[in-house]
Amino acid sequence: MIGWAITFLVIALIAAVLGFGGIAGTAVGIAKIIFFVAIVLFVLSLIFGRSRRPSI
Numbered sequence: 001m002i003g004w005a006i007t008f009l010v011i012a013l014i015a016a017v018l019g020f021g022g023i024a025g026t027a028v029g030i031a032k033i034i035f036f037v038a039i040v041l042f043v044l045s046l047i048f049g050r051s052r053r054p055s056i
Contacts, residue, residue: 001034001037001038001041002035002038004034005031005032005034005035005038006031008027008028008030008031008034009027009028009031011023011027012024012025012027012028012031015027
């Protein structure tokens, strides 16, 4: 999922350099959303992943 966020960020940077402001803004918005969703899922997997391990 982080790979998708980086991909959209690269698309936004290329679009900004070429002067496509609308496309760049949209791509940055999508990259932000995907990045924060990935971070939330990562934190949730850390929290719930630890609670389900069998105790030794």
